[in-house]
Structures are given as structure tokens and as C-alpha cells.
Amino acid sequence: MGKGRVTVIDIAKAAGVSKSTVSLVLQASPLVNESTRTKVNAVMRELGYVYNRGAANLRQANARSKIIGIVVNDLTNSFFAELAVGVDTVVQSAGFVQFLSNTSESIDRQREVIASMREHGVSGLIISPARGTEAVDLKPLVMAGIPVVLVVRNIPGAKVSSLVSDNHAGAFAAVEHLAALGHSRIAFVGGFPDTAVFDERLGGYRDAMSKTGTGFQDELVVSSAPSRAGGVDALARAMAMPEPPTAAVCFNDAVAFGVCDGLRARRIEPGKDFAVVGFDDVIEAKTTVPALTTISVDPQGIGQRAAQMLLKQINAGKPEAESAVSSVRLIVRESCGAAMNKPGRKMA
Amino acid sequence: MGKGRVTVIDIAKAAGVSKSTVSLVLQASPLVNESTRTKVNAVMRELGYVYNRGAANLRQANARSKIIGIVVNDLTNSFFAELAVGVDTVVQSAGFVQFLSNTSESIDRQREVIASMREHGVSGLIISPARGTEAVDLKPLVMAGIPVVLVVRNIPGAKVSSLVSDNHAGAFAAVEHLAALGHSRIAFVGGFPDTAVFDERLGGYRDAMSKTGTGFQDELVVSSAPSRAGGVDALARAMAMPEPPTAAVCFNDAVAFGVCDGLRARRIEPGKDFAVVGFDDVIEAKTTVPALTTISVDPQGIGQRAAQMLLKQINAGKPEAESAVSSVRLIVRESCGAAMNKPGRKMA
DNA sequence: GTTAATAATTGGAACGTTCCAACTTTGTCA
DNA sequence: TGACAAAGTTGGAACGTTCCAATTATTAAC
Structure with a gap:
């Protein structure tokens, strides 16, 4: 057990088919016979097969992996946590998985994190940039054609989409x-x-x-x-x-x-x-x-909208930068004194 | 621009060396001459090279990618956000990047997320399991020899490390x-x-x-x-x-x-x-x-300790499950009334 | 001036997958 | 019966990297 990992070829041998057939099963192709499909699936479960996304992405250089990355500058601020769950709800229903990283306002860390996400072939990135991030920092991403949506903080020269509130x-x-x-x-x-x-x-x-x-x-x-x-x-x-x-x-x-x-x-x-x-x-x-x-x-709403903008870019062939301003509204509750009898002017 | 991606071979051609040499540069090998190294690095920057982690992991089936995954059940609870930053501080200094995913207490989502992280070859996983997670859900991970540290919630039958508070x-x-x-x-x-x-x-x-x-x-x-x-x-x-x-x-x-x-x-x-x-x-x-x-x-402290446990397992060849209990202490502040003159018994 | 050691570089095979074109089997129809 | 189509299946090449063994260039030693 656990020596070498289980590959598509192991499955093929055990199921008595070719690796190509196994591959077709993996992609849920309609070409493969129903009985073969069930047998192959059974063998996979039995041997504990894990799909190797790396190898797959290697072959099909176009199709990127089904993950979208979200990079925030301060995870301890619950605003960003909520934004992240907003993003999650929409990317999830589109069949993506969200990976989140925190930069703690460090530009260096942000560079590392973004590089790491690129290396893993993210389909797109939602970024709330660290303080001091400049357009050049985003340049490699746009050159590589990776869809990016900036949230919360816009960056002047960068040719990427952005969604900030008013x-x-x-x-x-x-x-x-x-x-x-x-x-x-x-x-x-x-x-x-x-x-x-x-x-x-x-x-x-x-x-x-x-x-x-x-x-x-x-x-x-x-x-x-x-x-x-x-x-x-x-x-x-x-x-x-x-x-x-x-x-x-x-x-x-x-x-x-x-x-x-x-x-x-x-x-x-x-x-x-x-x-x-x-x-x-x-x-x-x-x-x-x-x-x-x-x-x-509405952090969740912003997250959702940003995710939609990103998905649109991912689905469109070439990403068209689009910038939006999310409108805000005043919510009157108690802390301003409006609910009380007198406007708060007692001290002076 | 951006037709095919830039590969190690493109770099090799442009720099007038072989792909093997480029590979050595990538790994910061001491074998390569200083002047070649600088030239290769320059060419990489110029052409906008991105390391393809997938291809690399393919070759070296043993060495996993430098990412560790953290899976939490409720990101909107700031406890988990703090835990995550605790983890981040230590994995960061060990040269890892942390990817976080939120399950929102959904077992299905948790399965997807963990599968996705496996596919991307995470080196290890820190998991705060969703409600109702069972030992079988973790079985594939331990079978594959992926180090796992459970935090916050332990799971009875699972043969993985855990760190819970007392x-x-x-x-x-x-x-x-x-x-x-x-x-x-x-x-x-x-x-x-x-x-x-x-x-x-x-x-x-x-x-x-x-x-x-x-x-x-x-x-x-x-x-x-x-x-x-x-x-x-x-x-x-x-x-x-x-x-x-x-x-x-x-x-x-x-x-x-x-x-x-x-x-x-x-x-x-x-x-x-x-x-x-x-x-x-x-x-x-x-x-x-x-x-x-x-x-x-001390959520940050737990995060740090969990990360250390995980790194230990990653560095050791075979992961040895270890379970720890983090001690807690009472912090007396104001809300219990101890700081006031009278214990709060005014109402009845 | 030859040999040995060291330093630096290199081509090819391998990793696990997908794609393509080719192949076999089976069924249909004139 | 033979021709043809449809349904399944398949081997090999390719993706971008690392490893290995082999090669060449440089220096040291006698």
C-alpha cells in the first residue's frame, strides 16, 4: 500500500481496458459503454484512485484548473471573511473551488501568494491588494491573460477589472x-x-x-x-x-x-x-x-458580484477589463442618536 | 503575446544553454556557474517565465508541492480567521504557502474541497471538520500518507493527529x-x-x-x-x-x-x-x-502549534499520529462582575 | 605533457494525463 | 454476401519538468 500512487494505467490493467478508456470515463464521455464505465468506476473506488490534476493540466494547456484564488490583505477583519463567503457561494455553484490566502498587508507575501496560485494554474483571481500595491505588480497576471478582479481597493494604472464601493x-x-x-x-x-x-x-x-x-x-x-x-x-x-x-x-x-x-x-x-x-x-x-x-x-454582495464579474471573464475568451462601483446606503440604527428623542448634543 | 506559455526550453534557447541547466538554476543548485545563473535568471524575467508546478510534481512524485491546506467549517467566526493567521505565520517562515477553504459546515463541500486540495498535491492539511464528519471521510487521506492535523474538533476513530483545547x-x-x-x-x-x-x-x-x-x-x-x-x-x-x-x-x-x-x-x-x-x-x-x-x-497559538505539528509530520518520513490538548485559562475581565463591588445578584 | 580530479553542462527518459487517428466489433441494408 | 455506418476501444505522441548518467571544459598534480 501507498508505494507508488495509483495511476490511470493501474486502473486500466485492473479493469482490463486501455488507459484511453479510463481517461474517457474520467471525463464522463458519452462514447464509453455503460457497463465498462461502471466497472472502471468500481475499480477506481477499490484502488483508491486520485485524479492527478497536474498531469492533466500539463496536457491540456488551455483548460485551467477549476480553482479560483482570492487574496485578501487582512483576514482578521471580518469584512474580508464575509466577502470571501460571498465569493464562495457563487464560485461554488459554478463548480469551482475557492482557495484563499492572506497577505497581512505585506507586499512581499502578496507576491509569493500570487505566484503560488499562478503555479497551480488558477482560473482567476480576486484580489484585495495590500497597501502599496502598484500596477506593475499586476502586470505579469494581465500579460498571462489571467482574469483578475480587484475589490475594495482599486489600483490606478492596472488594466484589470475592479469593483469598489462608492x-x-x-x-x-x-x-x-x-x-x-x-x-x-x-x-x-x-x-x-x-x-x-x-x-x-x-x-x-x-x-x-x-x-x-x-x-x-x-x-x-x-x-x-x-x-x-x-x-x-x-x-x-x-x-x-x-x-x-x-x-x-x-x-x-x-x-x-x-x-x-x-x-x-x-x-x-x-x-x-x-x-x-x-x-x-x-x-x-x-x-x-x-x-x-x-x-x-454589503460585503457578501460585493463578493458575489466580484465573483460574477470574474466568471464572466473566465468564460469569455479574452478578458475585458470592466470597472464597477457598488452603491452604498445609509442604514440608520441607534448609534447616531436618530432613534432617540434628542439629537446628542449634551456634551460641549 | 501569450500564445503558448513560456517553458524551460524557451528559456534555454534564449539563454543559449540546455534545459537541464535551466532546471538547475530553478532549483538553486550550487552546481551551476554564477555567470550562467544570472544570465538565465535575466532571461526568465524578460520572457515572463512561470514555473509549472504541475509538471514538476509529475516528475518528482515524492516531493509534494509547497502548499499546505487549511479547511475550516465557519470562516465568518473570527476564531477561525485568527486560527488561520496563526497557522500562516509558521508555515510562511517554513517556506510554505497556505490555501484556505471554507466548508460552511457542509460535509459535501468539505469533501469537494479536500479532494481539490489533494489533486493539487498539498503537503499537508489542517482541518477543523464540519459537523458530522466521520472517520471514514478522512480514511483516503491517511491511506495516501498525507499528513493531517485535526483542530478544534477531534474525530474518534480517525488515525490522525489532533489538537483540541481543554x-x-x-x-x-x-x-x-x-x-x-x-x-x-x-x-x-x-x-x-x-x-x-x-x-x-x-x-x-x-x-x-x-x-x-x-x-x-x-x-x-x-x-x-x-x-x-x-x-x-x-x-x-x-x-x-x-x-x-x-x-x-x-x-x-x-x-x-x-x-x-x-x-x-x-x-x-x-x-x-x-x-x-x-x-x-x-x-x-x-x-x-x-x-x-x-x-x-488562544486561537493564534493553536494555529501555530497545529502548524508545527503538521510540519513535523511532513518532515518526518512517515507521519506519526499525535494528539495534544491545548490548555486553557480563565481571563477575568469585567463581564463577570468580579471587577465591580458586588457580585451581580440584583435581579431575581 | 600526460593523468587525475573537479567543475559545469548536457541529452534522453520518465512522470500521469489527454488528444488524435486508427482500429475492431457489431449491426443494417441493398 | 458485401459495403457501410455506428459504437466502442485503443496505442502512441505530447505536455513541462526533474533526474540520471554521460560528456566536455578547466584546473591541479606529478
Whole structure:
């Protein structure tokens, strides 16, 4: 047992047919007689045959393997986990298997991971690029004709498909909502300043601040790591200001949760004494207390849509780059104070 | 461009050497002259060569590809995301790449995913099996001599390595702690009853309840999906009892967060009016408010240790099944009320 | 100046599969 | 009976790599 692996030839010998016939059975070809097929299948099961995809791909250089790769920059952020399951639901029903790798924002790791996936002949790639990824990094992929869909973060020069959410509109809506509730000192909290997503959301915030007449003030944007801990930290800095804000538009939900934690630790009740709005609408957003008012980007939906874009490219002969913007909407829950009697302006 | 793919022979021609030499360069063999090496490497870059792992694996049937697979049953649970990054850190430094797949508790999907990984010649597998997985499902893997480490959930008859946390001891400690705080009506909340993990944790709970003299009562165990929403739901049922509990040992942290949400929705303050202890110690546990008292199982640590076990097996010729229990410890924070003046017994 | 040792390179066979063209068997029809 | 078609089956070549044994080029030793 277990000496050499079981090959198609072993099956052929044991079943008394030729390797070609076995191969036809493997491909469910209608050419082969029903009785032969069942016999061959039986022998396969008996000997514990495992299909060698590598050898097969070697022969048919055109047909790639039935896997699609998804590369994310931060798996511990549940946004990406949800995105991945969204992708999974659609690739699965198309007969693909999804392999996911995490880069932890490391460009080097990202290169390794993508190379590894290429070596295994993935049919296509969905990538949420690590910070600092440039168009050149994607060049080899497009040259090889491998379909790629960028999600979450777009990369300017790359000639690949992309699906990002409408960050500008989302942040704009968040500010408008808070302004309508009577806030004027609205902070923009969290996120790394050197990313496209940050720029877009900040842009929406800035435009809305200008439009609502309260004006944009530099000091009201306080950045941090885009995590729960980052939110705690950023809030501390915001509250240390001479004239602290009364509301915050957060870079994402993780930051928003951190902000709520930080508020509570200061005995300030989010949704009552201070308005918080997040960005992403992760699952916890609706069950947490207070329920988080946030900009819904529907990670699963984005995953599904990205997967559909990718499959379309895979099925079409030559991949046509297509870029889409996924619309977002404001979900009003409790953390902004809109559900309460008074807009939160108790502190000053 | 992109007609046929670039092969080792193309490189050889362009560089004016033989394919064997190119192959040696690929393997970083010391046999090849430094000047040839640099020239070959240059040509590779220029022509955009991609290593064909499939063809390589074909030849060297022994040496498997440098990927290890990790199969989890619920990616949306951040416990598994953290476990995966733990695994990643160690396999990465050993020169492997990790491919992760999610089964969403589906046995069928799990079979597909594992088959796919086998076809791609993974060097080893770390599996958190879907509910209902049986020893036979793993049989083909052990027959093929593929190293496997089971995590989180063990499977009785399977002859593979496993690494589970000491669920019995953890639940036991949680109950002891709550009892010491003065609670006697302590519920066991959340989790699916037909899993080994549930049985173990429940066992620890039961033994501790008996030992502390309050005795084990069936009605105090209320199961649910092991998620935040499940926790909300289970708490509702618990509080509807004629004599509701004053404390809860939760199946996991997600459930515990749900329980806290449910309590707050009822205007009961977790950590003050009701004691909650979780299980897992996910990252949010320490930043949330109130900080969650929980049993730390250190998912990253488990991931790392599992990865080490797997690598050991891969490096050893024949895999020796080894099973380990990862110890757990009680992390006292705020949600159990220990940090407050009074043990939470205000309600009755 | 020959031999021996070392360093570097090389062609061919092999890995497990698919594809193609050729082959055999069986059945149908004039 | 012979010609033809349809249904199954088959051997060999090819895919891109690595390994082996053999070869050539270079250096060292006498």
C-alpha cells in the first residue's frame, strides 16, 4: 500500500481496458459503454484512485484548473471573511473551488501568494491588494491573460477589472445625516491616510462638511489603524482636543466599535451623548448595543458580484477589463442618536 | 503575446544553454556557474517565465508541492480567521504557502474541497471538520500518507493527529469562578448539542455544578447556533424561565456577545446585573465594553502549534499520529462582575 | 605533457494525463 | 454476401519538468 500512487494505467490493467478508456470515463464521455464505465468506476473506488490534476493540466494547456484564488490583505477583519463567503457561494455553484490566502498587508507575501496560485494554474483571481500595491505588480497576471478582479481597493494604472464601493457617496451621506441631526463638530475617525479608500471616504466627508456650511477643518480628521484598537486610540485623541467633536464618521465598523468602547470607558453613551456612524455594515453591526448606524457596503454582495464579474471573464475568451462601483446606503440604527428623542448634543 | 506559455526550453534557447541547466538554476543548485545563473535568471524575467508546478510534481512524485491546506467549517467566526493567521505565520517562515477553504459546515463541500486540495498535491492539511464528519471521510487521506492535523474538533476513530483545547477544564473553571462570586443559578448557553466540543464543555459545566453543591439542572442548559444571533436568541429563552439565571457560561465568545446584546436590550447591564463568561478569547473580547471574562484558548497559538505539528509530520518520513490538548485559562475581565463591588445578584 | 580530479553542462527518459487517428466489433441494408 | 455506418476501444505522441548518467571544459598534480 501507498508505494507508488495509483495511476490511470493501474486502473486500466485492473479493469482490463486501455488507459484511453479510463481517461474517457474520467471525463464522463458519452462514447464509453455503460457497463465498462461502471466497472472502471468500481475499480477506481477499490484502488483508491486520485485524479492527478497536474498531469492533466500539463496536457491540456488551455483548460485551467477549476480553482479560483482570492487574496485578501487582512483576514482578521471580518469584512474580508464575509466577502470571501460571498465569493464562495457563487464560485461554488459554478463548480469551482475557492482557495484563499492572506497577505497581512505585506507586499512581499502578496507576491509569493500570487505566484503560488499562478503555479497551480488558477482560473482567476480576486484580489484585495495590500497597501502599496502598484500596477506593475499586476502586470505579469494581465500579460498571462489571467482574469483578475480587484475589490475594495482599486489600483490606478492596472488594466484589470475592479469593483469598489462608492466611498465618496457613503461618507457624504453619513455627514449629511449627522448634520441634519444638528451636529456641527463632526470628526472623521480612523484609517490609514495613504490608501485610496481613505482618500475617497475623506473626500466625501470633506465635500459634505463644506456643503452643509459647517466647513471642513483639518483638525477634525484623526487617523489610526483601521481596527477596533485603532478606534479606541483615535477617539482618545479626538476627545483630548480643546473643543471635542460631538459626532464621528468612522473609517469602518471596526473603528466605530472601538470608538463606542472608548466612549463607554469615558462614561459617554454612544447614541445618546455622542453620535457614531460606521462604514461597511458587518454582521455584528445590527446586533450590537447600541445597534450601529453605518454605511452598508454589503460585503457578501460585493463578493458575489466580484465573483460574477470574474466568471464572466473566465468564460469569455479574452478578458475585458470592466470597472464597477457598488452603491452604498445609509442604514440608520441607534448609534447616531436618530432613534432617540434628542439629537446628542449634551456634551460641549 | 501569450500564445503558448513560456517553458524551460524557451528559456534555454534564449539563454543559449540546455534545459537541464535551466532546471538547475530553478532549483538553486550550487552546481551551476554564477555567470550562467544570472544570465538565465535575466532571461526568465524578460520572457515572463512561470514555473509549472504541475509538471514538476509529475516528475518528482515524492516531493509534494509547497502548499499546505487549511479547511475550516465557519470562516465568518473570527476564531477561525485568527486560527488561520496563526497557522500562516509558521508555515510562511517554513517556506510554505497556505490555501484556505471554507466548508460552511457542509460535509459535501468539505469533501469537494479536500479532494481539490489533494489533486493539487498539498503537503499537508489542517482541518477543523464540519459537523458530522466521520472517520471514514478522512480514511483516503491517511491511506495516501498525507499528513493531517485535526483542530478544534477531534474525530474518534480517525488515525490522525489532533489538537483540541481543554474544553472540560475551561468550562469547569468558568463555573467555579462564578460560584465563588456568589452565583448559583448559572446557565450554560449556546452551541449545537451534537458536537464533541459542546459535549466536552457541557461536561465541564456539569461536573463543576455538581461539585460546587448547586447541582446540575437540565433546564439551565439552553442551546442555540454558536453565533452572536444565536446568543441573543438563547438568552431570550433563558430569561423567559420562571426562575431565570443570574449568570451564564457561554459556549463561545460570539454567543457571549449576543448574550450581552440581549441583556442590554432588556436594560440589564452585563457585568453588573448579570455575569457573563465566554469561551475562546477572540480579539474583540478585551476591547469590548464591558471587557469579556472568558476562557482563553488562544486561537493564534493553536494555529501555530497545529502548524508545527503538521510540519513535523511532513518532515518526518512517515507521519506519526499525535494528539495534544491545548490548555486553557480563565481571563477575568469585567463581564463577570468580579471587577465591580458586588457580585451581580440584583435581579431575581 | 600526460593523468587525475573537479567543475559545469548536457541529452534522453520518465512522470500521469489527454488528444488524435486508427482500429475492431457489431449491426443494417441493398 | 458485401459495403457501410455506428459504437466502442485503443496505442502512441505530447505536455513541462526533474533526474540520471554521460560528456566536455578547466584546473591541479606529478
